Each structure stands twice: as structure tokens, then as C-alpha cells.
Amino acid sequence: MMSRKITVIPGDGIGPDIVKSALAILEKAGCEFEYEFVDAGLTALEKTGELLPQATLDAIANNGVTLKGPLTTPVGEGFTSINVSLRKRFGLYANLRPVKSFKGTQARYDNIDIITVRENTEGMYSGLGQKVSEDGSEAEAMSKITRAGAERIVRFAYDLARREGRKKVTAVHKANILKSTSGLFLKVAREIAEEYPDIESAEMIVDAACMRLVMNPEDFDVLVTTNLFGDILSDLCAGLVGGLGMAPGANIGKDCAIFEAVHGSAPDIAGKNLANPSSVILAAIQMLEYLEMPEPAERITRALADVIESGDRTTRDLGGSHGTTDFTDAVIERL
Numbered sequence: 001m002m003s004r005k006i007t008v009i010p011g012d013g014i015g016p017d018i019v020k021s022a023l024a025i026l027e028k029a030g031c032e033f034e035y036e037f038v039d040a041g042l043t044a045l046e047k048t049g050e051l052l053p054q055a056t057l058d059a060i061a062n063n064g065v066t067l068k069g070p071l072t073t074p075v076g077e078g079f080t081s082i083n084v085s086l087r088k089r090f091g092l093y094a095n096l097r098p099v100k101s102f103k104g105t106q107a108r109y110d111n112i113d114i115i116t117v118r119e120n121t122e123g124m125y126s127g128l129g130q131k132v133s134e135d136g137s138e139a140e141a142m143s144k145i146t147r148a149g150a151e152r153i154v155r156f157a158y159d160l161a162r163r164e165g166r167k168k169v170t171a172v173h174k175a176n177i178l179k180s181t182s183g184l185f186l187k188v189a190r191e192i193a194e195e196y197p198d199i200e201s202a203e204m205i206v207d208a209a210c211m212r213l214v215m216n217p218e219d220f221d222v223l224v225t226t227n228l229f230g231d232i233l234s235d236l237c238a239g240l241v242g243g244l245g246m247a248p249g250a251n252i253g254k255d256c257a258i259f260e261a262v263h264g265s266a267p268d269i270a271g272k273n274l275a276n277p278s279s280v281i282l283a284a285i286q287m288l289e290y291l292e293m294p295e296p297a298e299r300i301t302r303a304l305a306d307v308i309e310s311g312d313r314t315t316r317d318l319g320g321s322h323g324t325t326d327f328t329d330a331v332i333e334r335l
């Protein structure tokens, strides 16, 4: 088999350590990828004076598939979020955030299996109409939803449900108040639902969905929603399975896909060998599924699940007392 080239952005803070862990695990699982390492974020800013150097953008475009560590967006004016920039630039319209219970975590539930499909380019994060009045007393921003954008993401969610043999898609909205934007999203969701009679369709107002997710998470299967709601709901879902250390995310467009941890660069624990690498390992598993490599994906999932369930060399956030490298060794031994 010809080896496939993948762009790797180690990232900032805990990024390089947890990405290194994921790459070692991929290698042990027999995945013969060729990697092109490039920088973004604070690391790139320090080296090149740019948060997103052209070489990084070229690598992402040329290789199509990227595995990325978390990036630090410097605080202050003039810096737009790098993640938002990447999503816009490469048309990564679907943000796919699965959460699944692993036995042995500190989570409150043990039966969670939910995928949030978040629209990644429109809504409150479209960056349109950002204004603050001169005296600082008023601020405004625009939210824009398009029929094409809503159709594309809702179809993506139903196709995913079909492909993965899932039973139900719940459209989450706030159409009772945000009548124009959320209203259009809901209207489109209802139309598309009719094209998928084999999948159960449900709709729920976002505030009620938050409560139901906490009280009866087993009622949910695939969630599809707009950008801001998806951002918040997917973190809530991460909380159901033991926190951000267990939550991966895929940003998928027509020609490119970027797989990453949902959490940030965790500057409070950076360089201390304390980070749980599971989120990037799970992102690498998502990447393997995207590349239609189910066999190593399943083997890595089993090894990871066994380490967490047995508590063998787990990190502090999982109730253990070990570091990133010991945890990685425990997964590798099982492979």
C-alpha cells in the first residue's frame, strides 16, 4: 500500500506531548503514514511572526488530512481565533464531536454514545457585523444562517446516522426566540428529515436540550445544530463522559479534514507530563475512520478502553497518578 501523507500540527502548550503520544500509538497499530510537520499558533508566531504561516496552509491543502494539537490564540486585538480562521479558509463546514462512555473514568454516566454535528462556518461565529460604539456603550454582531449551509449540515448528520446505523437525529434550535436564523435552520431540518424516513427525527429547543442531556442522556443519539449551540452542547456532552480530556473533534469539508482535541492548550499543565492524551488519540481514531481504516481504529479503541477501565497508568483527570508518557506506554503495550 502506498503510504498516505498527513499534515501534523503539534500545537501549543500540551499539544506536542499529546500529539507525540497519538503518533506513537498509530505507529504501533501498524499505520504507515508519512507525516509533514508544520507549525501554527503561538509556536508559529514565535518562529515566523505569523499565526498561520503559508507553508502550514499549503500543507493542509495539499495533504487533505491533518492531525492537530490545540493552539493558543494570543489574547488581544488583531488576533482572530486560528481555529475559526482554519474552518473558514478550508470550508470545514461540519464539526463532528462524538462522545462515548469509557468504563473506569470519573464520569457520572456509563452509557453515553452521542455525536454532536455542529455547523462550523455560519451563525454567531460568522464574524459579520462586529461593532462596538465609540464610547464603548454598545456592541453588536450579526448571525447569518443560509439555506444552503443548513441543508448541508443537516444532510451530513442524517447521512452519518445512516452510515453508522444510528437511530435518531435531534435538531437543536431556538426558533421560538431567534425566529429568523434559528427559524430557517429548523424549517430546513424539518424538510430534510422527510427525506430520511428510516431515521427517527426529533427537534428540541436548546435550553430544554441542555436539561434533558443532563437528566436523560440516553434519549439522544445524533444532535445537529448551529455553530454557537453546537460549541456549547458538545462541551456539555464531553462533561457527560468525564471531561475535555476524553473529547475529540473532526472538522470536515469537501476537500480537507482536520482532526483535533476539543480542549485547548492547557497552559496550566503544559510541559509537566500531566496531560491525558486520550482526546488526540480519539481524534486519530476518527481520522482512521475517515480514511476508511476501521481495523486499526478498532484495535486502538480497545487498547485505550482497556487502559482506562483497568486504571493501568492513567492520568490524574482519570483518577490515576501517572503522566502522559506512562499512559501512552500502557496503550502501546496492549497493541
Ligand code: NAD
Residues within 6 Å of the ligand: 014, 018, 069, 070, 071, 072, 073, 074, 083, 244, 245, 260, 261, 262, 263, 264, 265, 266, 267, 268, 269, 274, 275, 276, 277, 278, 279, 317
Ligand atoms: P483548556 O481546554 O486548555 O483547559 C481547561 C482546563 O482543562 C485546564 O484546567 C486544563 O488543565 C484542563 N485540560 C485540558 N486538556 C486536558 C488534558 N488533555 N488532560 C488533562 N487536563 C486537561 O482551556 P483554556 O485554559 O481556556 O484555554 C487555553 C488556550 O487554549 C487558550 O489560548 C485558548 O484560546 C486555546 N484553545 C484552543 C482550542 C483548540 O485549539 N482547539 C480549543 C480551546 C481553547
